[in-house]
Amino acid sequence: MIGVDTNVLVRYLAQDDEAQSPVASKIIDGFTPDAPGFISQVALVETVWVLTRSYKMTRDAVADTIETLLRARELVVEGAESGYLALASYRATKADFSDALIAHGGRLAGCRETVTFDKGAASAAGMRLLGAD
Known part of the structure; x- marks a missing residue:
């Protein structure tokens, strides 16, 4: 290959x-x-x-x-499976492809959630937004 x-x-x-x-x-x-x-x-x-x-x-x-x-x-x-899931999110939402791939890759790896400081990634890709304390 x-x-x-x-x-x-x-x-x-x-x-x-x-x-x-x-x-x-x-x-x-x-x-x-x-x-x-x-x-x-x-x-x-x-x-x-x-x-x-x-x-x-x-x-x-x-x-x-x-x-x-x-x-x-x-x-x-x-990681084609997470690629397909990210593609579906990319088509259906305003999520960046990379954010959707990160979120779906985490889910497929068994993560209960993916956390971020990026408000757009949190709202569009389904990540949990962290506050900067």
Whole structure:
């Protein structure tokens, strides 16, 4: 299995670099269900960030892209179950994908709750807000 870094994944998805996009495509298009590529949760979160911030993609477009990656039989996504749950939260609420992934990953790991100082993460991703005493 070959791991794919964020920059390779973004070059593949965006097809916006004359030199790097074809190289990324050759690698990713070469993956098969029997010899899949690997995407870490960190690369998935970074990809959402880059597509949102640098490429100004809408939440719906980003969500569709992440769903395609999660469903691809040619890719293994680390923690795919929490990825799907985070994607559902990302689609249904105003939660950042990363916050939703943190909250759902904690639940799947057996945490009774995830705590945060981030008001947005608490309200949108279902974390418990801590006060700064």
